Amino acid sequence: MKDNNDMPGHLARRFQQIAVAVFHAEVEEAGYDLTPVQYAALAAVSTNPGIDQITLAGLIAYDRTTITGVVDRLAQKGLLERRASSRDRRARELQVTEKGRQTLEAVSPAVEAAQELLVRGLTGDEQQELMRLLRKAIAAGNELSRAPLRDVSAESSRSG
Amino acid sequence: MKDNNDMPGHLARRFQQIAVAVFHAEVEEAGYDLTPVQYAALAAVSTNPGIDQITLAGLIAYDRTTITGVVDRLAQKGLLERRASSRDRRARELQVTEKGRQTLEAVSPAVEAAQELLVRGLTGDEQQELMRLLRKAIAAGNELSRAPLRDVSAESSRSG
């Protein structure tokens, strides 16, 4: 029988588990209550003001049913505003509030620290290599998940 | 602002996301309904008959509150038996049923296929290197999560 440590799926789960734990610890220590998922969403909206939920989901590879709850909670915390689009009445345009902007800025060092802590067992070269290999494996498997990453730079890439 | 692809935490989530999707797809195609978590638990019990839930949790790095639900569902499917220990009336001894054993055996090829599919974008050498780096990073961060991996070979290692 194969050992768990020989199964990339098991290693993936463990690595992610630690990533979330480290993120929580660092962000909480900084005095904030933001999950990794909420942070990523908030940061993405900050970079792309007025983005709709589906595009946001594609940008950070979330399922569209997951985004609903995440945006709900961010809006409830007053970090995000959600209003109906004038061009498409189905869509909701997202905007970061002033409080959201401040939070994002204040929490950034903790997020950075969490990223470094996650790979602190590796040398600098190893860290780079790990990220390269993860990116490569992810790129090859991107379409296998229900929530693939979508390139937002090409406006019409999703309607093709 | 840093790109998502430069954040190991984001890559960890994506990789795990794809791992779960691939696992589900392969196992479903084989005609079974087992989640990655359920498979790992079932396999661990199979290798360690009579194990209690806490030790099982440590063996595969699950939180002890998560194990409860997982074992519940496995028992409900008739793959696992849970009975009170005679030595410790708090503990539940876990046993794989005959149906569980057959399921485990039948589903193994699909699990193997999922593991290979997950890293199919990498060369053989790269696959080995990715696993080595993940193992190293995980080992360094093991204690940072609420559900660290526990060595079961040393009997008294958990009471120290």
Add this chain to the structure above:
DNA sequence: TACTGATCGTCAGTATGCTGTCAAGAATTC
């Protein structure tokens, strides 16, 4: 304009995964 199909956001349901708490029982200390 009416029909058809696709898309946006939401919901119900299920399964992890966590924090925090609790009762029952075991282990340790006095």
Add this chain to the structure above:
DNA sequence: GAATTCTTGACAGCATACTGACGATCAGTA
């Protein structure tokens, strides 16, 4: 032996993630 402490397993509650379904809306076409 009694009190204290620890451990096992369960629960409520919350936050991802997914499947599958749905209403509302938009886009294209007959």
